[in-house]
Amino acid sequence: xxxxxxxxxxxxxxxxxxxxxxxxxxxxxxxxxxxxxxxxxxxxxxxxxxxxxxxxxxxxxxxxxxxxxxxxxxxxxxxxxxxxxxxxxxxxxxxxxxxxxxxxxxxxxxxxxxxxxxxxxxxxxxxxxxxxxxxxxxxxxxxxxxxxxxxxxxxxxxxxxxxxxxxxxxxxxxxxxxxxxxxxxxxxxxxxxxxxxxxxxxxxxxxxxxxxxxxxxxxxxxxxxxxxxxxxxxxxxxxxxxxxxxxxxxxxxxxxxxxxxxxxxxxxxxxxxxxxxxxxxxxxxxxxxxxxxxxxxxxxxxxxxxxxxxxxxxxxxxxxxxxxxxxxxxxxxxxxxxxxxxxxxxxxxxxxxxxxxxxxxxxxxxxxxxxxxxxxxxxxxxxxxxxxxxxxxxxxxxxxxxxxxxxxxxxxxxxxxxxxxxxxxxxxxxxxxxxxxxxxxxxxxxxxxxxxxxxxxxxxxxxxxxxxxxxxxxxxxxxxxxxxxxxxxxxxxxxxxxxxxxxxxxxxxxxxxxxxxxxxxxxxxxxxxxxxxxxxxxxxxxxxxxxxxxxxxxxxxxxxxxxxxxxxx
Amino acid sequence: xxxxxxxxxxxxxxxxxxxxxxxxxxxxxxxxxxxxxxxxxxxxxxxxxxxxxxxxxxxxxxxxxxxxxxxxxxxxxxxxxxxxxxxxxxxxxxxxxxxxxxxxxxxxxxxxxxxxxxxxxxxxxxxxxxxxxxxxxxxxxxxxxxxxxxxxxxxxxxxxxxxxxxxxxxxxxxxxxxxxxxxxxxxxxxxxxxxxxxxxxxxxxxxxxxxxxxxxxxxxxxxxxxxxxxxxxxxxxxxxxxxxxxxxxxxxxxxxxxxxxxxxxxxxxxxxxxxxxxxxxxxxxxxxxxxxxxxxxxxxxxxxxxxxx
Numbered sequence: 114x115x116x117x118x119x120x121x122x123x124x125x126x127x128x129x130x131x132x133x134x135x136x137x138x139x140x141x142x143x144x145x146x147x148x149x150x151x152x153x154x155x156x157x158x159x160x161x162x163x164x165x166x167x168x169x170x171x172x173x174x175x176x177x178x179x180x181x182x183x184x185x186x187x188x189x190x191x192x193x194x195x196x197x198x199x200x201x202x203x204x205x206x207x208x209x210x211x212x213x214x215x216x217x218x219x220x221x222x223x224x225x226x227x228x229x230x231x232x233x234x235x236x237x238x239x240x241x242x243x244x245x246x247x248x249x250x251x252x253x254x255x256x257x258x259x260x261x262x263x264x265x266x267x268x269x270x271x272x273x274x275x276x277x278x279x280x281x282x283x284x285x286x287x288x289x290x291x292x293x294x295x296x297x298x299x300x301x302x303x304x305x306x307x308x309x310x311x312x313x314x315x316x317x318x319x320x321x322x323x324x325x326x327x328x329x330x331x332x333x334x335x336x337x338x339x340x341x342x343x344x345x346x347x348x349x350x351x352x353x354x355x356x357x358x359x360x361x362x363x364x365x366x367x368x369x370x371x372x373x374x375x376x377x378x379x380x381x382x383x384x385x386x387x388x389x390x391x392x393x394x395x396x397x398x399x400x401x402x403x404x405x406x407x408x409x410x411x412x413x414x415x416x417x418x419x420x421x422x423x424x425x426x427x428x429x430x431x432x433x434x435x436x437x438x439x440x441x442x443x444x445x446x447x448x449x450x451x452x453x454x455x456x457x458x459x460x461x462x463x464x465x466x467x468x469x470x471x472x473x474x475x476x477x478x479x480x481x482x483x484x485x486x487x488x489x490x491x492x493x494x495x496x497x498x499x500x501x502x503x504x505x506x507x508x509x510x511x512x513x514x515x516x517x518x519x520x521x522x523x524x525x526x527x528x529x530x531x532x533x534x535x536x537x538x539x540x541x542x543x544x545x546x547x548x549x550x551x552x553x554x555x556x557x558x559x560x561x562x563x564x565x566x567x568x569x570x571x572x573x574x575x576x577x578x579x580x581x582x583x584x585x586x587x588x589x590x591x592x593x594x595x596x597x598x599x600x601x602x603x604x605x606x607x608x609x610x611x612x613x614x615x616x617x618x619x620x621x622x623x624x625x626x627x628x629x630x631x632x633x634x635x636x637x638x639x640x641x642x643x644x645x646x647x648x649x650x651x652x653x654x655x656x657x658x659x660x661x662x663x664x665x666x667x668x669x670x671x672x673x674x675x676x677x678x679x680x681x682x
Numbered sequence: 683x684x685x686x687x688x689x690x691x692x693x694x695x696x697x698x699x700x701x702x703x704x705x706x707x708x709x710x711x712x713x714x715x716x717x718x719x720x721x722x723x724x725x726x727x728x729x730x731x732x733x734x735x736x737x738x739x740x741x742x743x744x745x746x747x748x749x750x751x752x753x754x755x756x757x758x759x760x761x762x763x764x765x766x767x768x769x770x771x772x773x774x775x776x777x778x779x780x781x782x783x784x785x786x787x788x789x790x791x792x793x794x795x796x797x798x799x800x801x802x803x804x805x806x807x808x809x810x811x812x813x814x815x816x817x818x819x820x821x822x823x824x825x826x827x828x829x830x831x832x833x834x835x836x837x838x839x840x841x842x843x844x845x846x847x848x849x850x851x852x853x854x855x856x857x858x859x860x861x862x863x864x865x866x867x868x869x870x871x872x873x874x875x876x877x878x879x880x881x882x883x884x885x886x887x888x889x890x891x892x893x894x895x896x897x898x899x900x901x902x903x904x905x906x907x908x909x910x911x912x913x914x915x916x917x918x919x920x921x922x923x924x925x926x927x928x929x930x931x932x933x934x935x936x937x938x939x940x941x942x943x944x945x946x947x948x949x950x951x952x953x954x955x956x957x958x959x960x961x962x963x964x965x966x967x968x969x970x971x972x973x974x975x976x977x978x979x980x981x982x983x984x985x986x987x988x989x990x991x
Contacts (some may be wrong), residue, residue, distance in 0.1 A: 196901075212823075213822075567861075
């Protein structure tokens with residue numbers, strides 16, 4: 114049954130020249146799980162807002178065409194009636210919560226709808242049960258984790274009993290475990306309750322296979338639609354890197370109906386000529402391709418060992434916040450020039466604390482931090498700032514000047530560095546030179562992050578620390594960030610980055626450090642660390658476990674597959 | 683240390699009262715503490731409040747507040763006799779001081795100061811008791827019955843404080859990492875360096891408020907007349923305590939009409955105990971006001987009471 118139909122929907126935000134939606138005609142069916150894909154600014158969020166009635170009701174602007182909900186023009190629907198049919202969840206749970214307690218929060222929408230108290234109590238009880246929130250019901254909202262907050266938001270929207278749930282990147286601010294939980298909940302809602310779901314998402318490896326249908330948007334228009342498999346094959350033909358690695362690998366080998374999950378993929382591998390490894394057939398007998406890899410590895414390891422002058426040397430660091438247990442328990446780590454290191458680990462493992470000790474934002478309780486051979490105990494952060502650049506999680510925390518240019522100059526002035534063309538150079542390199550005299554707050558999320566990064570890089574730091582820079586970035590922006598960081602490392606800057614994004618680490622980093630409970634539990638080349646791990650491993654590695662070793666990325670996998678074809682012929 | 687004077691939920695009997703009950707009880711205490719001037723009445727009430735605080739596991743808090751109240755009390759006790767010229771029983775003849783006049787210290791003025799200190803102490807203790815008893819969140823959402831829109835603003839503000847505190851920390855970190863030394867220079871310099879900091883906070887909260895508004899719109903805020911979701915429950919204990927408060931109130935009003943509870947300090951000290959009626963009223967009042975801590979004690983001590991209230 115048809116639920117939604119948009120007819121030639123065109124929408125222009127106030128004060129904008131270009132339409133955000135350009136002649137969009139789409140049908141959405143009852144009970145469907147629909148995934149909306151596309152790069153930042155392609156109009157997918159706007160389409161979601163149009164379906165929720167927020168554009169133009171909340172945003173203003175001009176609208177052309179019609180949105181029909183069950184055959185009725187949405188513009189003519191009563192708002193309360195509409196809201197009882199359509200629920201929408203946004204990116205950042207922090208900005209969607211209104212009340213101080215969980216139970217009150219869940220009831221907020223119902224209060225606004227003016228439901229009688231008895232009905233509200235029943236709905237709240239049902240939702241609290243379904244989402245398993247009974248233990249949290251009296252908890253202050255500020256005490257919840259990010260994942261729990263998003264769950265509460267989801268619950269409070271579901272309490273209004275919508276028939277359709279629209280979600281705008283609901284996991285972009287969450288770590289992988291919390292994101293997984295959100296996706297599982299969505300799956301349950303879709304399968305058990307038959308709820309129609311329209312999802313806009315960047316984190317595709319967890320939800321691509323769940324979708325009944327995928328729509329790809331570009332510049333306000335619908336580029337293509339079809340099943341996940343059809344879209345995967347189409348994306349590869351059109352060189353669009355929007356699909357998760359397993360599907361990408363099989364599409365690149367020419368499959369038209371690619372497997373979407375690791376399980377399906379592994380079944381297909383044997384059919385392609387990959388042979389399972391014997392237990393004793395370890396990586397010590399490498400095939401020709403592997404040999405090359407080991408040589409490369411060996412070179413790198415050798416290089417690391419010979420570097421007597423570490424840029425940053427952390428020796429036996431211990432740290433404890435005023436409340437709670439020790440966060441760092443004897444961390445020792447050496448970082449050489451030109452290394453691209455990724456620090457991974459669960460929430461609360463001490464990742465952020467660790468990198469804050471490197472630039473002196475936190476002083477370790479015991480142990481020493483040496484930067485270029487100098488102990489930083491007697492130095493303040495601002496005295497280390499010229500050597501060590503730091504990009505925090507939220508780029509907005511950097512932006513307060515009227516132009517991008519002033520933003521960069523602020524850093525230079527603080528450090529007493531004259532501008533000898535660095536500003537222009539850095540902006541050019543990051544591809545934001547055209548915005549030099551624009552207000553940074555007028556830019557998009559990805560551009561803002563590049564401005565923040567530019568304001569750090571302009572000082573020419575020898576070490577660059579980044580705290581989860583891939584959060585909320587789309588595939589294209591991630592690729593640009595990845596290659597930029599690789600280039601910086603190649604020029605001799607040490608890059609140390611915290612991330613939960615295993616695919617990103619597998620693709621761009623050299624070295625991976627795993628933290629657990631304040632201790633380093635693994636440290637080494639990414640091929641050593643990620644291949645040896647079962648859960649902390651990229652999708653492609655999971656696909657090839659037991660077939661091939663040292664395969665982390667689609668490119669690795671493809672070169673193995675090509676090697677195989679050569680052997681066969 | 684700081685957690686001591688903030689509300690902490692310990693699941694205590696007195697923390698599980700209906701907000702209306704708590705408001706009534708503490709409200710009456712406050713009013714009586716202001717109206718009464720008889721030291722016997724004030725002392726009796728202070729004893730009740732201290733008992734309640736102890737039942738609220740607030741010994742530490744009591745110590746903390748006592749220190750502050752003690753200092754203020756000493757201050758009042760010293761200042762009043764120095765400035766008051768009304769007493770007739772002169773204890774000490776002082777010199778003539780410009781502006782103030784003759785510095786005579788009278789017994790009445792000294793005792794009046796002592797009584798004022800007692801009342802101050804009582805008021806502070808009632809405040810401490812309220813803080814231990816009443817969850818500010820619950821207090822706020824109960825008050826919000828009266829003005830709903832401003833209540834939402836208030837809730838949002840309260841909720842934003844923890845996230846703004848952590849954001850402020852991040853922004854300060856980032857300023858340092860960009861080479862700003864926040865702790866050097868004179869006052870003017872330091873303030874100047876904090877301007878960017880304030881700008882970031884302001885800009886970001888303005889942007890966030892837009893998103894929050896959108897989320898609220900999507901959850902039907904302002905779509906028509908709202909109803910109210912109530913999580914508070916009314917238990918027998920609330921009935922008991924409310925009844926006790928009402929009896930105290932009636933007793934107090936009857937007493938006040940008869941002049942009970944007041945005490946004349948000037949020009950000469952009045953009769954402390956007054957008539958037998960006054961004593962009777964004091965006893966009834968004390969017993970009634972002591973019902974909440976007594977119930978709390980019974981709740982802790984006897985399973986029989988615990989299950990019935």
